[in-house]
Amino acid sequence: MDQALSVAAPAAPRRRELSAGVLLGPASVLILVTLAAPLVLLFRYSLDRFDPTLMIIPAITGANYAAFITNPFYLGILRLTIEVAASTTFFCLLFGAPIAYRLARTQSRAKSAMVLALILPLFMGATSRTVGWMILFTHGGILSLAVSALGGSAAFDMMYTPAAVVIGIVSFNLPYMVLMLQAVFERIDPALEDAAASLGAAPARSFRRVIWPLSLPGLSIAAILCFILSMNAYATPLLLGGPRFHMMATQVYTEFADNNNWPFSAATAFILMMTTIFLAVLANRMIPERYRAP
């Protein structure tokens, strides 16, 4: 019996691998068709030429990419997008890490309620939430009334400012950041902190020397995901930034919708995607290898 089992053993994993492969097949094909095919089509459009009358002239040209990288206006949009994404990622980490740490370590019976409160905003669409911020920020809105009641300027207006956009995106990304970091902190054994404390490390030193290095791989993944979400933000910059605030996603739509310039719009979309991927990889590389996520 034992012998029979030992003979059959090598064949079983192969069968399992094969059946797993077969099961993954349809999903893989589906992803390939629904994700890769539109990207291929988009890339093809980005190589076409635009004519105001004929719209799209089939061609193989890098003119749309060249037009973007040689125009200071478009480069300014890309720079602003990166700055907004970096700022929102920083604030999400700043506000998210303590909340996540507290959630991970709490023994309170209210922990489920806290997590629910955290994910409750995600039940609402991004646009609906942004409209809420608009009501708060708008001229004569709650915030400007509060500022003037407290003796500030009656003309205080947060609407259509970069700060409004950053606040809006942070509010959107923060629950994701907290949930991801909570899982990271929960995997770190609390006994390690106790050990550090027993050896005389103050809480701040314990965090810096123990928790921070151990959480860095997960933290970097969370930050990169937050950065990617921010780079591609559309509704928030459009509604809270106003017409003078241009980020890449809104620019992609402007070129597509207002100018009917599908080739340039496609090229802009690709530049956004490549920049995001490049910066995400770069950020991961900047983390010391021993702390890097596998």
Place this chain on the structure above:
Amino acid sequence: MTDQPTPLAHSLSRRRLLGATAALAAPALLPSAARAASRRVVVGTWGGDYQHLQQINIVDPILTPKGWNVVFAPANEPPRMAQIVAQRMLPRGTLDVAAIEAPGAYRLGNLGLLEPLDAKKIPNLAHVDPLLEFPFFVPHIYSAQILIYDPTKLTSPPTSFSDLMNPAYKGKIGMPTGNDFYIMMAAALYAAGNVDAFDKAKPLMEKVNANGFRLYPETDSIGPAFKSGEIELGLMWLARVAMWQNAGIDVAAAFPKEGSVLYVSGFVVPKNAPNKEGAYEYLNEVLAPSAQRGFAATMGYLPTVNNAPLTGKIAKQLAFPTPKPKLFVPDYAYDVKALPEINTWWNSTIARG
């Protein structure tokens, strides 16, 4: 006794019986399905008020009693245009009728994506103002661009585009960024007397911008901005003035002495529309006098036909002053070529943070 299976039922399984029934019923069902499809008209349109007004002014009172089943496909214009462009290779598209603003309709017509309209199949087209017409397009509503102002703040009505550069109104001028092309036409009209002089319009618009020009993302943002006192002057459609007046906002309209550009919106039929007969029926009924008056009463857009005179309050609100102001239809052929360049200039110069 009745519960006993009959020999026929006994000899057939339930599945076979259902199959046989379906097969017997098929010849009767198929023509009815085809008939239903042939009476269905799919209309791509803006949602909200515009769709609702089509429902209550065109579909419910006119087309449904005639047996037509109108299905709306609500979306903004860019996705609708993209849909028509993307479906250009298909023998059968998904829209029978599409609501499009005149410049977009001209662009699609220019690309050969629209059905050339047979005027004989649209009898109401005979009543349309020829000024608003062009091939492939049935003009549905229109309005004139005017100077909108707050009569409680401005002691005398504005008279021309030059008022937008007046330092007395610094920081109190606001317009929607989506109207950029029409705003540039107004500047061109003031600068050179024609709507195409964009080169002469650009420096004027830069002066307006330097005068604390406030840009808004949507036309709908302008009414509340007047109400809150954020702005006191701008360029807008006469229709919107009537609409906001009716909503209790203190706004009034003044026609610029250099003339007014006309905004025209209407309907087109994609070349590959599955139900062209239904599309023609729809196009004809959007021009019906009752439907035209219904739109004017609620949205403030003028009827495009000459057999739907307005009466009452709305007639007064939308009446042109005497002498009639100079009205300019955009030069669509030129605009199609110039629009991307003007939009890009606007975004990188005027709408720059």
